[in-house]
Amino acid sequence: MRKQDKYIFTGVAVAAGIVGLIDYFRQKEKLKRIGQKMTWENYNGLQAFKKITVFGVIGGIVGNEVYKWEFGEESKKEFSSDNFLKNLVREENPNLNPMKLQELKSITKEVKDKLYNEFSDQLVCYPETVGSLSKKIAITNTYDSDIVMPVKKDNHLGNMRNLSNEIHNTIEDLFEDNAEVIKRTRATRLIFEGNEGTHKIDIVYGREIGNYKDDKNLNLYIRRPFFWQKGTTFKTNIDIQKNLLRNKPKVRELIKLLKSYRDKNSLLIENTLLEQLALESFSVYNYGKEFSVTENFVGCMEYIVERLSRTRILDYANSNNNLLNRIHLTDRQTAIQQINSDLIKINSNPCYIKEMFHK
CATH class of the missing domain: 1.10.1410 (Poly(a)-polymerase, middle domain)
Incomplete structure (x- = not known):
């Protein structure tokens, strides 16, 4: 929520809350004078709603005016947008929490080793790390790990749909005791709960089109939302994805x-x-x-x-x-x-x- 929205919301909440309480106790006191107890039946909810709405709007207007005044005062101070943005980049550096970053790297290595041990005869090479961390564009709160498994053209997994289902099911068997396993459109996601927080690892698997070691081209399978829908294949170049930046x-x-x-x-x-x-x-x-x-x-x-x-x-x-x-x-x-x-x-x-x- 942006700062202006917070001020408006706070103004609405405070004004509506105070007016609502005052109206409640006034109604209660009025009923007490005539010897009645406050109940849902004799509580004038419509009256309270009207007052809360009116004063809530007023509170929102006041909150917005306070924000504009504070923003105006803040704007009079010396400000360097370059310094602000550079500091922001530093704040978004995953290395500020080295324990969490190292834990994710450790888990990623264990996953890659396990995948290679299971699929080594079907893979062109050891699973590769791709994604924001390897490209050095990860930011603090949203980074995860991405793994690519390049499968040989000549494999025993069958067509792309069978290959995709077979690999996902095997991954599920391998990791279901230690992680939540989610089937995604183009990948399998593993969610681990570590000592330093939650870690997500996406595993993408595709079949080489020509010679993967030379051209880095893979065919991926895209699943559809419903099991009766036929999936499609998708060509991508891993080298471009990894080295673009x-x-x-x-x-x-x-x-x-x-x-x-x-x-x-x-x-x-x-x-x-x-x-x-x-x-x-x-x-x-x-x-x-x-x-x-x-x-x-x-x-x-x-x-x-x-x-x-x-x-x-x-x-x-x-x-x-x-x-x-x-x-x-x-x-x-x-x-x-x-x-x-x-x-x-x-x-x-x-x-x-x-x-x-x-x-």
Whole structure:
């Protein structure tokens, strides 16, 4: 909840609560004078509701005015949006909780070892770690671990549907005593309860198309919501996914900020889409030039709005895949409206950038 919303909500709750209590005791005292006890039958709920509603609205208005006054006073102070955003990136570093990070890495290694021992004759190589941690774009509260299992073309698991079901069922047998096992659209998720918190590990399994060691291309199986629906296959390139952001520290910094903004504002923009748009925006706005963190962030938000307004964004790892299919039209419109609204407010007052991150 943003700071302004908190002030409004607090104003409504406090005013409505006080008026409700006062009205209750007044009604009780009035009934007592005529020798009656307060009951649900003689309690004037409609009267109370009207008063609570009126004073709740007034409380909300007062809360909003208090927020605007405090924000105005805060805006008079010296403020560096660059320093604010850089501090935010530091706060989002998973290394700030090394025990939790190390526990996840340890569990991931144990899972990979167990998977390799079980499927070694069917795999091209040892399971690979992918995802936000390996790409160095993980943020504090939402990072997990991702594993890819490249299956040989010549295997005894059958077609893609059978391969997907067989591997998921085996994973369930291997880990059901130690973790919650969830069948997802393209993967199997394991949820472990460790000493340092909850850890999620997504295991993706796909069959090599050509020679995986050379081209890193895999065919994945996409499950449908209902068992009678036929699934589809999906081609992806693991090398592109893993190395897209290599040697691009400023793009990684930008992605961390975008992920933090997205999560704090409950915007449903999928990671792959967000990462690709961030990389594209950096090329568009920062080619051959050096901009500040704030300029990169604002420029990327403008670019995201422009790209989300289109009908197609091709996936770098699969040119036949439209990344916009991963976000519902309603969620896309919500994101566009929210980002546009925030951009307007930043342009009028740079201090508003703190509000965007609920600070």
